Amino acid sequence: MMSDDFEYDISLSINAVDILGREEYYETTARKAFRKGSTRSRSGPRVKKFMPPDGSNQISVNRLGISSDTVLAEIGKRNAALQGRSFWGWYVLPAKDICDSGCTVRASPLPENLYHADIEFPVALDAEERRDALIGYATELAYCADFRPWGEWTKNIS
């Protein structure tokens, strides 16, 4: 939720070409995503990375490009540490692809993360077959996304 008592000077407008990034905290998945991206044999982020949590219609992303990757990686590391994990990179996709999928994206800066945004799924919380509908949208997003690793860990992968 956005706090009332902090100031920011970042535009809340998200353009079609803006890149959004969803953080990856799992090593196994990150390694697979990176290998896939390299070989293109089984390319693509997993659908579950874009599934909203139970009872929610939105997932958190960061607005890459409006700050340096180093700053955003620090945010990623901090978020990962809160879950006892490490930060491995982002699944990135342009705002246009999000909108084309039928979802919307809106800036939702937080006191601790001015670059925070939400992807919102147009599925009613009490919709019939809600899970399948969410998977349909998550699939759309996953198919449009690419993995962008962060850190030195990729150097040891052949």
Added chain:
Amino acid sequence: MFANPLMWNMSSVSIPAERPSPETNKSAKFSVRQQTSNKQSRTVYLIKHHQSDDEKQQLLVADINESINRQAGRQINASRKIPRNLNNWLEAALTELADCREEALDEGIEVPPEISFHNAKSLIEHISNFIEEQPDIYPMDEGSIAIDFRNPSMRSGIFILVDGDGSGALFTRSNESKGRIRVSDAKRLLNENLKSTFKRFGIS
């Protein structure tokens, strides 16, 4: 091109043999029966292997090629076209399937029940007979297992969900269309339309 082998006058010997398995599928066993065509002096191998007719045909043609070359005294090119081993990813995929249990525990989501593994295995084994690209296999929420086939060049794919209650769903996505089929028994996804669905979405 070759004539239909069944039209040849075949005679002779049966040689039961275990053929070195191509690619990584070490468990593949072939029973090869060698027959000689008197009229055309060609050796034909009849291959018994529990795989698709298409693959049998490819193996047969390759072996016929090799046989003709050998009889003609030609040096066989080691890089001759090797028939596709369509399920060369099956072993790796089943390992990935087995890893779903540990992965679910690691991610703190519900571990898929036995029926999910059983149904997912059936689907994977069936699909491996006609698809070359290995899918990504991973646990989803609610005890489900995802079998995810992609065609990255077209941003299209087929996403199969095997649910913990035995049901299943198949999601398709391409630039032109998207769709979903849900069935109460995931094994009902194993029908003759499945192969054509893969073809339609550019996954081979």
